[in-house]
Amino acid sequence: PTEEWLAGVHKKMPLQTLQCLIEHVNPSLEALCVENEVTDQEEVLKYLKMTTLVGILPVPHAIVIRTYQASSYTAMWFTSY
Helix, strand or coil: HHHHHHHHHHCCCCCHEEEEEEHHHHHHHCCCCCCCCCCCCHHHHHHHHHCCCCCCCCCCCCCCCCCCCHHHHHHHHHCCC
């Protein structure tokens, strides 16, 4: 892929949550690896499973519940499929 294509895809991808996760976990994970000389993937996964992200990740948007409202367009849609 070209750099222009990658830049276009990057703009459309919602990476805020992943970036927030990496910024929070990376320092503590690096410290764990240095202090305990961790080289095993299983130890890293064990640490990640014990880590909570409550209060770190952005709050999800509210769920909006909409009621069904009949119209000629919805009736046509229901009868055609």
